[in-house]
Amino acid sequence: MISQSKIQDKRKEIWDAALKLFVEYGFHGTPTSKIAAEAGVANGTLFHYYKTKEDLVIVLYNDIKNELNSYITSKVSCNESLETKVKIMFINSLYWALDNREKFYYIHQFHFSPHFAKISPETIHQQSTCHIRLIEEGIKAELLKPLPIEFLLTIVSSHVFGVYQYLTSEDFSESQQKKVINDAFGMLWDMIAP
Amino acid sequence: MISQSKIQDKRKEIWDAALKLFVEYGFHGTPTSKIAAEAGVANGTLFHYYKTKEDLVIVLYNDIKNELNSYITSKVSCNESLETKVKIMFINSLYWALDNREKFYYIHQFHFSPHFAKISPETIHQQSTCHIRLIEEGIKAELLKPLPIEFLLTIVSSHVFGVYQYLTSEDFSESQQKKVINDAFGMLWDMIAP
DNA sequence: TTTTAGATTGACTAATCACTCCACAAAGGT
DNA sequence: ACCTTTGTGGAGTGATTAGTCAATCTAAAA
Numbered sequence: 001m002i003s004q005s006k007i008q009d010k011r012k013e014i015w016d017a018a019l020k021l022f023v024e025y026g027f028h029g030t031p032t033s034k035i036a037a038e039a040g041v042a043n044g045t046l047f048h049y050y051k052t053k054e055d056l057v058i059v060l061y062n063d064i065k066n067e068l069n070s071y072i073t074s075k076v077s078c079n080e081s082l083e084t085k086v087k088i089m090f091i092n093s094l095y096w097a098l099d100n101r102e103k104f105y106y107i108h109q110f111h112f113s114p115h116f117a118k119i120s121p122e123t124i125h126q127q128s129t130c131h132i133r134l135i136e137e138g139i140k141a142e143l144l145k146p147l148p149i150e151f152l153l154t155i156v157s158s159h160v161f162g163v164y165q166y167l168t169s170e171d172f173s174e175s176q177q178k179k180v181i182n183d184a185f186g187m188l189w190d191m192i193a194p
Numbered sequence: 195m196i197s198q199s200k201i202q203d204k205r206k207e208i209w210d211a212a213l214k215l216f217v218e219y220g221f222h223g224t225p226t227s228k229i230a231a232e233a234g235v236a237n238g239t240l241f242h243y244y245k246t247k248e249d250l251v252i253v254l255y256n257d258i259k260n261e262l263n264s265y266i267t268s269k270v271s272c273n274e275s276l277e278t279k280v281k282i283m284f285i286n287s288l289y290w291a292l293d294n295r296e297k298f299y300y301i302h303q304f305h306f307s308p309h310f311a312k313i314s315p316e317t318i319h320q321q322s323t324c325h326i327r328l329i330e331e332g333i334k335a336e337l338l339k340p341l342p343i344e345f346l347l348t349i350v351s352s353h354v355f356g357v358y359q360y361l362t363s364e365d366f367s368e369s370q371q372k373k374v375i376n377d378a379f380g381m382l383w384d385m386i387a388p
Numbered sequence: 389t390t391t392t393a394g395a396t397t398g399a400c401t402a403a404t405c406a407c408t409c410c411a412c413a414a415a416g417g418t
Numbered sequence: 419a420c421c422t423t424t425g426t427g428g429a430g431t432g433a434t435t436a437g438t439c440a441a442t443c444t445a446a447a448a
Contacts, residue, residue, distance in 0.1 A: 027220075044427060045427070047406085112302055151377075154356050155353070159349070166349070169344065225435060226437080227434095242394095
């Protein structure tokens with residue numbers, strides 16, 4: 001067991017190093033040699049764990065997306081009202097983003113890169129299943145405006161990102177952060193509730 | 195006069211080629227040689243007009259930002275109500291984005307690249323002066339929620355981008371587009387009005 | 389016509405980078 | 419003890435690239 005995780009140590013070291021450097025210098029700005037150096041492994045070792053640089057880029061994206069998704073779904077329980085569920089998901093998305101700035105930034109950096117074209121539409125759709133289900137439910141219960149699901153999803157996602165951008169543009173105290181997030185949810189609800 | 199513009203022809207050819215290729219293949223994915231080839235000029239000519247590749251990347255960004263800004267400001271006249279002004283700016287931002295998809299995409303691609311760090315904060319601030327003034331005015335007149343200007347600005351910008359994303363994710367007819375944009379403005383107004 | 393200044397070219401260079409290769413080490417099963 | 423599998427290292431390679439430079443062209447001024 002210990003050896004099992006120790007074997008994967010270097011894989012994780014490379015993963016972490018790549019995230020840090022990609023976010024700081026961009027995909028093109030970080031050579032694989034620098035990633036290996038930052039991870040404390042040899043050049044060749046990187047290619048033992050990741051077939052190509054692009055493979056690493058994509059694995060990073062999928063891992064982060066999955067981590068975010070499972071974090072968010074872990075926070076909502078079924079016996080809440082729909083508004084509460086949406087609120088919990090919204091707030092927790094932001095807290096996760098604030099606690100994992102590199103990872104959250106990476107998602108968007110990836111989104112605006114040619115690598116994103118390599119992600120299949122099914123994967124993309126599957127990665128937002130839980131959000132889609134909630135929106136469907138909300139529309140049926142007439143708690144959300146009767147608009148196309150994809151439309152609402154896009155609007156909510158970009159709102160989350162907007163709030164994140166604002167929260168990271170300046171230094172806020174915890175209580176200021178909390179107020180901004182609450183205001184932002186109020187605005188979101190005003191926007192999507194009928 | 196004719197020669198004047200003819201001299202700048204190649205500069206513009208390079209500009210256009212760079213935009214097209216950067217959007218398609220990313221900054222790293224497009225070598226300067228390809229840009230020169232696409233523009234129909236020699237390798238060296240590119241560096242006659244733009245000192246470095248990065249210079250070209252940044253000039254492209256600033257030019258596009260200025261174009262977008264002057265387009266939007268050209269559409270609002272002073273003797274409108276504030277809500278109308280906001281609506282006109284919102285709608286025209288989206289129409290411009292839809293008519294200039296490469297340029298609009300480029301702005302965001304640039305935003306999520308390390309090149310963005312090279313833009314001075316003053317320049318960034320100056321590039322959104324007209325939006326800031328409108329929001330200030332709106333808060334004073336109690337037509338907008340009394341929130342920090344930067345917050346409202348960020349929220350509105352990301353809403354615009356969200357709507358743009360939705361509109362370009364599928365093929366919509368003109369009337370469908372118009373409906374989406376109108377709905378989106380209604381939602382925006384619900385969100386930012388007190 | 390001659391001069392001059394800028395525009396244009398494309399071969400060239402120095403550097404960089406993704407990735408390979410092969411030798412060796414560690415671990416585990418038999 | 420022996421073999422097989424898997425991990426690790428790092429020098430090496432071939433391809434690519436941003437940017438240079440000296441030569442040539444163009445056109446208008448003198």
